[in-house]
Every structure is written in structure tokens, then in C-alpha cells.
Amino acid sequence: MPKQTFFNLPEEKKEKLIETAIDEFSKQSFKNASINKIAENAGVAKGSLYQYFEDKKDLYKHIFDIAGSKKQEYLIGWMHQLQHLDFIEIIRELYVKGIEFALENPKLAALANHFIKESDVKFKEEIMGVGIEKSNLFFEELIENAKKNGEVSKEIDTKVGAYIITNLNTSIMDYTLNKMEYEDILKHKEMLLDNVDKMLFIIRNGFKS
Amino acid sequence: MPKQTFFNLPEEKKEKLIETAIDEFSKQSFKNASINKIAENAGVAKGSLYQYFEDKKDLYKHIFDIAGSKKQEYLIGWMHQLQHLDFIEIIRELYVKGIEFALENPKLAALANHFIKESDVKFKEEIMGVGIEKSNLFFEELIENAKKNGEVSKEIDTKVGAYIITNLNTSIMDYTLNKMEYEDILKHKEMLLDNVDKMLFIIRNGFKS
DNA sequence: TGACAATGTGACCATGTGGTCATATAATAA
DNA sequence: TTATTATATGACCACATGGTCACATTGTCA
Secondary structure, X not given: OOOHHHHHOOHHHHHHHHHHHHHHHHHXXXXXXXXXXXXXHHOOOXXXXXXXXXXXXXXXXXXXXXXXXXXXXXXXXXXXXXXXXXXXXXXXXXXXXXXXXXXXXXXXXXXXXXXXXXXXXXHHHHHHXXXXXXXXXXXXXXXXXXXXXXXXXXXXXXXXXXXXHHHHHHHHHHHHHHHHOOOXXXXXXXXXXXXXXXXXXXXXXXXXX | OOOHHHHHOOHHHHHHHHHHHHHHHHHOOOOOOOHHHHHHHHXXXXXXXXXXXXXXXXXXXXXXXHHHHHHHHHHHHHHHHHHXXXXXXXXXXXXXXXXXXXXXXXXXHHHHHHHHHOOOHHHHHHHHHHHHHHHHHHHHHHHHHHHHHOOEOOOOOHHHHHHHHHHHHHHXXXXXXXXXXXXXXXXXXXXXXXXXXXXXXXXXXXXXX
């Protein structure tokens, strides 16, 4: 948690700082990101940074929380209409919303992407708390429900299914972020969505002819 | 390329060095790996290291090549019997061989894993050369052939299909390496193989009931 | 005005980095 | 033996890191 001093700061200064930190952490992994650069680019003395945050991890955690909130905010308006969609449609929407979020908030998406690739499991747990499991659990419930509805074959292992869906989701994200630099975004989005549909066709029907 | 001096070294010294470098690069990303530690742990002066290799990247490249050769070596004896297997069986074998390789050569697998997660695309190309596309191309050809045989639905997009298969492969690897620390390997292998089959069931048939 | 607290600051610290180079040592050739 | 070449070495370089702290500046009450 940031210190009280940070919250007392004028809004403008807070935002500038957060913006700068997001910028750095979206370019570098936690370890390689530089407190010095954040301080410099935010136009703040390094000493001040340590008056606002306990340490580097505290700063990162706060930035990470903000990214999480932003994404949640992004999804929340859409969550309630989820009931009218079938299994594949829900997954599609999730993938699509993810892509859209990444295109609109590339830095936040890149930040999350760096975090996912982090190999230090203890560090991950420290930052995320119990939230790690949430995404997987969501998909598991989704599959369980779809099984009851008869939309999804009962022969399928729920956990493995959720694992596949999650992994393809993160790999779409990765793909999106990497391609983003090279191509014009709009054309690119079309292509991405096209690929999502092709992917979902396979997810739904499998490779079998 | 290592300098001639390196190749002139007595076998034992070369191996000790390579072993040590593999150890370091399996624990850390390229950037975070430490030349100092490699020199120290190998019992060699840092100056000597720079008499053998141009720079850090040169060392890494060489280690990476070795890892590649080892894996190729591992697969080569098995590749020829590939013709007798059907589409899903080939993929299964590939996943299984990958898991086995990772369990038998955890450091090399971890090294490769770190490389895959590397975000600097230019760096990746520099290290891998044109080889990046190879894996994807292999799967694409596999799918194309299976389409001709009628094993795989013609409605499926080959590139997207290859992408899915590749990504699940790397995510299995990731999963394997992460779980490895916690559990007894043999039990763990059983579980992994079980999960591979469950995964392939979905790959083959899709989620649809 | 003066007193006290809250903020801001950057020189400084210990540690680590990849890389260099003058010099010492060993091996080889004449 | 001497002269020449190949190899080994670690002090040293410039730079960067996260974090600290004594001190300066500002804001807020009385």
C-alpha cells in the first residue's frame, strides 16, 4: 500500500507519477524496470518516491491494481448480458473484449503481459493475492454450466478445458501486442477478430473431419 | 561464434564452462543472467571468458545452439516412425517427447522456456536465425497432409490450427517446468500424460457435445 | 510573527553489471 | 637457450541499481 503521503498529493502529480510508472513497467519486467527512470521521467526526486511508496514492489503492486481495476471497469458493463449468450459466444466475447482492451490500453495490456511471463511464482502470488485462480475458476464454472445445458460434451475434463481456454486467451494477447507495433491497428483488429473466429471454430468442433 | 581459443580448450574445461553457463541461463533471462557468476562458478577468470567469446550474447547463442542440438538429437531417432501414426497420434507423440525431454533435461528446457518468453523480437531473431518459423511450418504441413487424408476437417484454417497446437505445446512445457519443483517426477509424469490425453480429446473433438 | 509538521530533494551508499587491458604465465619453436 | 606466440588473470572502468538520510523548503496553525 502506498503511504498516506501519496494519497495526499494533488491529483495531477499522482496521475503523472502513475502514468510514468505504467510506462516503465509496460516496457520492462518488474526486475528490469528502473525506479531511477520513473523518478526522472515523472519529474520527481527519487527520495520523494520513497516517501510515497515503501519500495519498488509497493509501487508495482499499486500500478498493477490500477491496471486490474481498469480492466474490470472495462468488462463490468458487459458482464450482465452474458446470460443470453451460449458457451462459445461467451468465450468469443471474452476474447474480443480482451483484444479491444489491449488495443485501447496497450500499456496496461503490456504490463499484464510482462506479469504473466514472470517466472517467480512467489512474487506472482505476492502481487496478485488469491486472484490468480479466479480466471481459471470462471472458465471452469462456464464449462460446468455448459455441460449441464448440453452445450458441451460431458466427456470433456473441465480443468483441462479451462486450461486450454485460458492459455489461448493469453496467447491471443501476446500475439495482439506483438503485432501491434508493425501494422495499422484497424486493419489489424479485423484480422485478429477473423482469427478468433477461426480459432473458435476449432475449439468448438475440434480438428476431426 | 566462440573464438578459436575456446575450441582449443581441453574438453573438460569446455564442458565445465558450458555446464555452468547452462545452469545460469536456465535460472535467469538473458539480461538477468550474470557473466560474473558464470565465470566464478566455472572457476575461470572473467577475462578468460572474453578470450573465448565475443561477448555475453555470443556465449548465450552458443549455449542456445547446444540446447537445440540436444533436443534435435533427442527427437531424431523417433522422427522416422512418424509415418505410421495418424494426425492426433503425431501431435501426442510430439507433446509427450517434449515433456520427457523437459523431465530429463530440466535445465535445457528451462533455458528454452526463458527464451520463448523473451519479448525483444529482434533479439530472438538474432539468436534463432530463420529457425523460428520452422516449428510452425512443421505443424502447418502436418495439418495440410491430414486434410488431404481426410483426417482433419477442410474447414479448418491451417495457420490458426498450427498456432493453437504450438501454443498448447509451449504451455504444456511451462506447466511441466513449474510443477516439477513441487512434486515427485514419476507421479507427475503420469498426471501430465493423462492431461495431454484429455487435452487431445478436446483438440480432436472440440467442446461441442 | 514564530513554531511545528509535512514534503521535497539529491548526494551518497553498497552492490552489481558487461567489458577491457596490462601483465603474468605456459607452451611452442628455433 | 632464447624468442615468439597463445592463454590466463583480476584490478579496473563507466555505468546503473534500489534504497537512505540529513537537510532544505513549504504549509499550517496560533
